[in-house]
Amino acid sequence: MPSDELTPQDIDVYRQLLETSPDAEESARRLGLSHDQVAESVKRLTARRLLRPDGPGRHEALSPAVAAAALTAACHTRVHELVRLIDTTRRELGPLGSAYEAHRRQELDGTTTELFTDGDAVRHRLADLSAQVRRSVLTAHPTLGSPETLRAALDLDRGLLDRGVRYRTVVPHTARRQREALQHVRRLGRLGAQVRTAAVIPGRMILLDDTFAFVSTGSGGAALLRDPVAVGFLSVIFDHIWEHARTVGGGSHDDTVFEDVELEILRHLERGRSDEFMSRRLGISTRTLSRYLAGMCEKLQVDTRFQLGMAAARLGLTGDGREPDTEG
Template sequence: MESDRHGHRGITNVLESVGLNAKDQDVYRALLLHPDWGMDDIERNLGLPGEAIRAALDRLAELSLLRPSSGPERFIAGNPEVELTPLLQRLEAELDERRARLSRDRALVAALTAEYTTLRIQSGSQGVEHLDSLESVRLRLHELSREATSEVRAFMPGGALSAAAQAAARPLDEQTLARGVRMQTVYLDSVRNDHATVEYATWFTKQGGQTRTVPSLPMRLILCDRSVAVIPVNQEASREGAFVLHLSSVVAALNQLFELVWERAAPLGETLAPDCDGPSERDLTLLKMLREGLTDEGIARRLGVSIRTVRRLMAELLKKLKAQSRFQAGMEAVRLGWL
């Protein structure tokens, strides 16, 4: 009984390999067992419509597994070993060729990988890779994310995430988190006003990621496994490319910077605490930017908000300090010990 089951499965596998579906196989097996059956018998016993039976008979005839009999609507089932062996030999030869081609392709990929790695090492200078285009930066970040084994941390200055950026990041983030890699991202407080970004951050958190916000960020930064850091060549022009740093001392310092910012950042799911009599984190950020001599346009870029919002925030700060000008606000902040 067991041998019959194995034989049945073996025949089924062979017939599937030559392109016969389950209905074709049922018709062929029925004619092997009942060579005297005609169309009506097949239809009655197998419960198949006549159209399906005729299609099956045509396919079986194409493979020479079936020949018409001298009787009306009678068929002779051919010997499967005789008829199918040449076909299986051809399929086996094609499979051998595919295996040989796959082996050659693997060897080519290995050679290209070796060349790619060599060029990357040669293009680097003492642990620094220079990526000279936005496309090369995206490709390298994709590689680093897929290679990460423990954590990926990021500063994401700028405004809300575009729909295209979210669509590109979602599958990669999902795969990275599914591998058990911890992901921590810091955005600007301004993204709290963008529904799409908040929705993405909520999804990210449900997948196991962590998202926080701060009034301002020092730079765009990606850290992988505390061993690699990616920073832009020009903070104001991402299209100019980026540096990939492997210098342990520099990467360690950037990780410490991340931890300092992360500690004072607020989880995106929490409501920011209202201002009290003392300076808020946003107030201190604005004052420091004023001290740096940034224009409203520069402050807007740093905070990821509009110039109109910057002017409103400045007006609120001057009111809190009871100052008539920004210079007076700075002097009053120094007197109060805010700076």
Template sequence: MADDPRTPGAATAVPPEAAAIAALRPIEEAIAAQQRTYRSLQATLSVFGRTYDDARKDEQPTLTVLTGAQVISNALEAAVDACREELLTTQPGGGRPEHLLGEALERDVRMLTRGVRQRTIYQHTVRTHPPTLGYIEKVTAAGAEVHTLVEVFERMIICDREVAFIPTSDERSDGALQIRHPALLRFLAVLFDNAWARSVPVEPGGVPARSPLITSDVQRAILQAVVSGETDDSIARRMGMSRRSVAKHISRVSQQLGSGSRAQLGYLLATSGLLWLGQPPRFAPPERGF
């Protein structure tokens, strides 16, 4: 219906299409206005998004979990290749497999030729592992510094104190954590420096594997583990030794102290004060290794 211009107060019928247009047009105009507002706001937020992404494109996450041997290897190689001043590494577990030593040698020599200072801490047990000793001889000739400790806390690599890698589990090849958080990097670097200060240098030409200092450190650590109730397998893993070598140490000490059982040996060691005397324990060296 619409007002009849010829008769005031009267109405006349109009086609439904015309009535629909009149009724729907305001709604369509309101929708169109909302769409224009939506598109304008979307364009503005898009600009903000690009600006935000540009500002953060050079930033990297402070903690990244790396999974898979190839992924870890690629990340390590990239970090070492980017290293410009200092590389710090700790390598627990005794001697390393020859194929890993070959990969590390090429990468490390390439880095050392750039003038990067490399410091590595192994366990004392590498001093009787010919492949690892061969690797150490080559990298030290290229300028690296290598020390050993009776026990190394965990595998770790720190590049320029800007990025570090540590394992995510006891199975070190399963995963690695890449660290870029400044506080964590500072903590790990201090941990390394403290261990370095207590470690024994591997001099050019090598140090006798059974030097008194090295031998007494290993013996003392094994006997302290016995007192703590550790098994031969646990001691071997922690010391980077074979279970057979650990058993030889313990058997030899048991005979010298007249012990008839593992429990009695632990008691005798704990009560004798042997492990806390100023002089290191004096025991005959094992036939092979430590």
């Protein structure tokens, strides 16, 4: 297929040879062109199969439709070959499309949240996923369960630690003064877990291999998250809690730790929190909270909660703002 385009001069030469005379010299005279100019046009027109020689210096004009058909025959053949290739490719790869779409739907389903309202269902699901863990477990517990719950949890944790899984957990400071809770965290430590305590843990979370995350829900149930962004965000929150938590040592009493608990109580008092709210947030019973309040009143030499809050404010004990006021 010729690459250069026909010029207006070529069109004039074609029409002259078609309508007036097939003689090239005569066409040159009539059009006012030189012999070489006409020869160049004749060359381009012949290449496009619009002219063919008809004796010395003579050229017969041919049908443009026939010329176009002749010039594009190879292109039509190539087009048909490409169409067949497209059809063959689609037939070959088409069945794989359904498999791919099914896999993508499965991946998308894998990022949804799985909700649980039953504690047994949560424990069974956690046990299933724990069997798949290979690298790490991160847990944060604002409260610890009953002795029976702790014993069941220890059996599951022992299996993880025996496989060499890195295990870090944070529990409330108040676990240091609860016999069963303290025994539980010490057992975990002896098995190889890293255990710390914190004054406040905002919510229960269990992260498995940075792939799955169990979090508590407001309804008392739990949610299993698989979305990488959500799990990554929870991992950042855990690291923040971990960095501000205190390592559990051999002793059961740590004045610095319980000063942290007392400061949190003072902050809650300053915000007008109820005993039920403070107990739930600190992971202690209302009776234990009452003992803390009585001891703090004695330390600051006051008689009422109101006086306790005033004394704490006067001494600047509630002004570091460690915990944002996010609940009312």
